[in-house]
Amino acid sequence: xxxxxxxxSNGEVIYLSVECETDTKKGLYLSTNGGxxxxxxxxxxxxxxxxxxxxxxxxxxxNDSIVAKCGLNAILSEDQxxxxxxxxYTVHSDVHDVWFDPSNTKHMLLATDGGVYESFDRGRSYxxxxxxxxxxxxxxxxxxxKPFNVYGGLQDNGSWTxxxxxxxxxxxxxxxxxxxxxxxxTFRHPTKKNIYFAEYQGGNLVRYDKNTGVAKxxxxxxxxxxxxxxxxxxxxxxxxxxxxxxxxxxxxxxYRTTNMGDTWERISPDLTTDDDSKQQQHLSGGLSIDNSxxxxxxxxxxxxxxxxxxxxxxxxxxxxxxxxxxxxxxNWTNTVANISGLPANTWVTDIEPSxxxxxxxxxxFDGHRTGDQQPYLFKTTDNGATxxxxxxxxxxxxxxxxxxxxxxxxxxxxxxEFGLHISLDGGQxxxxxxxxxxxxxxxxxxxxxxxNALVLGTHGRGVIIIDDLAPLQQLSSEMLAQKITFLxxxxxxxxxPGSGGSWxxxxxxxxxxxxxxxxxxxxxxxxxxxxxxxxxxxxxxxxKIREIPAGKSAxxxxxxxxxxxxxxxxAPTSNRMALVSSIFGPNMPAGxxxxxxxxxxxxxxSTFTLAYDPEAPYxxxxxxAQQTLVNELYTMSEKMAYLWHAYGQIKEGLTQVEGxxxxxxxQVTDLLDRLSTTMSTLVSQEGDGYVNETEYxxxxxxxxxRHVSGYPGQPSTSQRLEGDRLLAEMAAVExxxxxxTTTDLVAINALLAKAERxxxxxxxxxxxxxxxxxxxxxxxxxxxxxTEAFYQLWWRMGLxx
Numbered sequence: 001x002x003x004x005x006x007x008x009s010n011g012e013v014i015y016l017s018v019e020c021e022t023d024t025k026k027g028l029y030l031s032t033n034g035g036x037x038x039x040x041x042x043x044x045x046x047x048x049x050x051x052x053x054x055x056x057x058x059x060x061x062x063n064d065s066i067v068a069k070c071g072l073n074a075i076l077s078e079d080q081x082x083x084x085x086x087x088x089y090t091v092h093s094d095v096h097d098v099w100f101d102p103s104n105t106k107h108m109l110l111a112t113d114g115g116v117y118e119s120f121d122r123g124r125s126y127x128x129x130x131x132x133x134x135x136x137x138x139x140x141x142x143x144x145x146k147p148f149n150v151y152g153g154l155q156d157n158g159s160w161t162x163x164x165x166x167x168x169x170x171x172x173x174x175x176x177x178x179x180x181x182x183x184x185x186t187f188r189h190p191t192k193k194n195i196y197f198a199e200y201q202g203g204n205l206v207r208y209d210k211n212t213g214v215a216k217x218x219x220x221x222x223x224x225x226x227x228x229x230x231x232x233x234x235x236x237x238x239x240x241x242x243x244x245x246x247x248x249x250x251x252x253x254x255y256r257t258t259n260m261g262d263t264w265e266r267i268s269p270d271l272t273t274d275d276d277s278k279q280q281q282h283l284s285g286g287l288s289i290d291n292s293x294x295x296x297x298x299x300x301x302x303x304x305x306x307x308x309x310x311x312x313x314x315x316x317x318x319x320x321x322x323x324x325x326x327x328x329x330x331n332w333t334n335t336v337a338n339i340s341g342l343p344a345n346t347w348v349t350d351i352e353p354s355x356x357x358x359x360x361x362x363x364x365f366d367g368h369r370t371g372d373q374q375p376y377l378f379k380t381t382d383n384g385a386t387x388x389x390x391x392x393x394x395x396x397x398x399x400x401x402x403x404x405x406x407x408x409x410x411x412x413x414x415x416x417e418f419g420l421h422i423s424l425d426g427g428q429x430x431x432x433x434x435x436x437x438x439x440x441x442x443x444x445x446x447x448x449x450x451x452n453a454l455v456l457g458t459h460g461r462g463v464i465i466i467d468d469l470a471p472l473q474q475l476s477s478e479m480l481a482q483k484i485t486f487l488x489x490x491x492x493x494x495x496x497p498g499s500g501g502s503w504x505x506x507x508x509x510x511x512x513x514x515x516x517x518x519x520x521x522x523x524x525x526x527x528x529x530x531x532x533x534x535x536x537x538x539x540x541x542x543x544k545i546r547e548i549p550a551g552k553s554a555x556x557x558x559x560x561x562x563x564x565x566x567x568x569x570x571a572p573t574s575n576r577m578a579l580v581s582s583i584f585g586p587n588m589p590a591g592x593x594x595x596x597x598x599x600x601x602x603x604x605x606s607t608f609t610l611a612y613d614p615e616a617p618y619x620x621x622x623x624x625a626q627q628t629l630v631n632e633l634y635t636m637s638e639k640m641a642y643l644w645h646a647y648g649q650i651k652e653g654l655t656q657v658e659g660x661x662x663x664x665x666x667q668v669t670d671l672l673d674r675l676s677t678t679m680s681t682l683v684s685q686e687g688d689g690y691v692n693e694t695e696y697x698x699x700x701x702x703x704x705x706r707h708v709s710g711y712p713g714q715p716s717t718s719q720r721l722e723g724d725r726l727l728a729e730m731a732a733v734e735x736x737x738x739x740x741t742t743t744d745l746v747a748i749n750a751l752l753a754k755a756e757r758x759x760x761x762x763x764x765x766x767x768x769x770x771x772x773x774x775x776x777x778x779x780x781x782x783x784x785x786x787t788e789a790f791y792q793l794w795w796r797m798g799l800x801x
Contacts, residue, residue, distance in 0.1 A: 019051040050071075056070040091112060096112065161175070180200065185237035189244065236248075236302050274298055320365075323335070343367055350400065352403055357381065361380050361384070365377075418441075522556070533600065585634070594607050
């Protein structure tokens with residue numbers, strides 16, 4: 001294989017990367033006369049390494065003497081290839097493409113097996129783009145921590161683990177490395193929490209102890225009388241669903257261990273076709289022999305033990321055998337001959353023994369390596385004696401993985417090269433799942449049974465989690481006959497506040513969203529609603545507390561209802577800390593809520609439940625004490641917002657009064673002065689929203705609200721005492737307002753009536769409270785919420801939910 005690089009600035013200059021039989025002639029050639037003559041200018045390692053993989057040349061668009069060559073490492077020459085400089089050693093190996101910025105050729109991009117790198121000094125140093133969620137996961141697994149952790153292996157990027165959720169979202173730094181190499185199967189021991197297993201390319205398996213930081217190689221070796229072991233590049237490891245100490249590993253033979261890999265028992269003969277014609281690895285690569293074990297064939301690719309019958313074990317090979325034993329490996333049956341419609345020697349990609357029946361299994365096959373793009377999915381209910389084809393024309397892409405739902409046997413999940421497909425009827429019909437899952441290869445799937453979540457390992461979009469399978473599990477043919485059918489949902493946990501997230505990472509990092517903390521109102525709508533009103537009302541203890549829009553589409557609708565009350569109204573203070581204090585409203589109370597779905601003239605009713613996190617360390621009494629103080633402060637903030645609003649209207653009205661007789665005008669001026677003095681003691685109006693901060697009653701309320709609402713347990717004694725002080729001061733402020741409005745303004749309005757002028761008016765508290773209840777106060781505060789300073793404070797103060 002050869003690569004050609006023509007200099008854009010001079011078509012006479014051509015670079016050629018040559019692969020040929022003679023090793024001394026392999027390398028980089030140069031022509032300066034349009035190809036009439038050639039000169040070999042370099043036989044340097046990276047000019048000829050793995051030409052099938054690395055043959056790519058890029059010439060600087062403005063300088064024909066500068067050329068970059070892809071290879072195991074990127075190399076760059078500035079003297080027409082006579083000498084080369086390797087790329088920054090921190091760049092991931094296996095470089096596939098180079099780009100020069102035509103407007104500034106010192107600006108370069110590098111595409112490698114690790115990602116995309118950027119240089120501004122012509123490759124002498126690089127930084128990686130860390131914000132691209134494009135990782136390629138071969139396998140995924142989960143544990144039972146709360147929240148659960150995800151484990152997986154990445155193409156040429158090792159084995160990793162990260163939490164499924166974290167305050168602030170799951171960022172780059174939340175991923176922890178377990179081991180290196182090309183990562184494949186990775187999982188934690190179910191009972192020994194410090195023990196991890198990681199497999200990397202070509203049959204290398206390690207047991208990693210997190211406590212010591214030491215990994216032990218535990219892969220089995222061939223025994224006397226055995227042929228060389230043929231491990232697949234993606235060698236399967238399988239943890240028994242019935243015994244946490246039982247684990248399987250495979251080459252062409254199947255091995256079993258019960259002591260975490262210290263000893264292995266071979267429990268099968270060669271389960272592949274053992275076709276000698278497909279075992280010519282020593283000749284692989286043509287002119288350039290390449291045998292990195294990725295070329296191994298006639299290997300076991302997938303293993304699965306029945307979760308119902310532990311003696312039933314399935315094995316699939318990359319050369320088309322589908323083997324099963326029902327006696328723990330004593331006897332094996334190759335069932336592939338019983339499958340009609342499957343081309344011979346088609347790669348077995350996944351086996352899913354049913355969690356509901358010992359004799360049932362689902363198997364996917366992939367023939368794309370021989371040009372067969374068809375999806376192959378089969379089901380047996382008699383341990384492989386007979387098979388039923390389940391693939392239909394609705395499935396796009398060759399099949400890579402399959403799972404059966406734990407709760408609903410007819411619900412199947414199929415991962416193909418072009419995304420996720422769902423069947424609600426046991427495989428008779430299929431539809432592609434379009435909700436935020438792109439058309440990428442889904443190499444592996446695992447269902448987290450406790451959390452009812454589906455975790456997808458994709459080749460190109462990292463790990464994707466469907467957080468709640470309940471809507472899919474409840475869909476049924478009976479729903480089709482009903483206009484509206486509500487779906488059940490488990491209690492929604494009221495998430496306690498927490499801090500986290502990237503610390504000023506800018507746009508250079510990626511942060512995954514957390515599962516929604518909103519309550520889900522789920523219903524099936526027989527037909528799309530097109531005429532008349534359709535909305536949802538939420539009630540608690542008979543009182544309407546919220547109205548939200550309804551989903552009007554035909555089919556499944558999931559409407560999210562925030563579990564927090566609207567953020568408290570706040571007077572427009574210039575104090576930045578007080579402004580930030582009003583970002584979040586408090587949690588709604590735990591308990592049952594009633595849902596009224598109004599569709600035209602009809603009302604459909606359901607319920608949902610909000611509950612506290614049972615794993616949290618706070619007692620109900622501690623939470624109630626916190627909620628009491630938070631609600632008091634919330635009410636005070638709302639009251640202060642109203643008083644400031646009303647004072648502003650009164651002040652504006654008094655300012656407009658002119659031309660009265662001397663004594664009445666003096667009374668207006670006196671009241672205006674006194675009212676201005678009062679306002680100046682309530683809310684800070686100094687500074688620019690970041691410096692020169694002063695604190696009055698408004699700011700004291702806001703700051704205490706921030707501290708108390710940020711901790712869901714028992715408030716401190718000091719906080720409770722501060723709350724009592726603020727309540728007393730707020731009562732005095734309300735009394736002053738009442739004095740102004742029931743005495744002073746009554747007198748002023750009497751004078752205005754006598755002079756035939758309009759009275760001073762202000763909005764009632766009831767009108768103020770019902771006027772757009774989700775709004776924030778206007779003025780400096782609203783502007784501050786849009787500034788960079790606001791976001792910096794948000795992160796610094798840990799206000800990440």
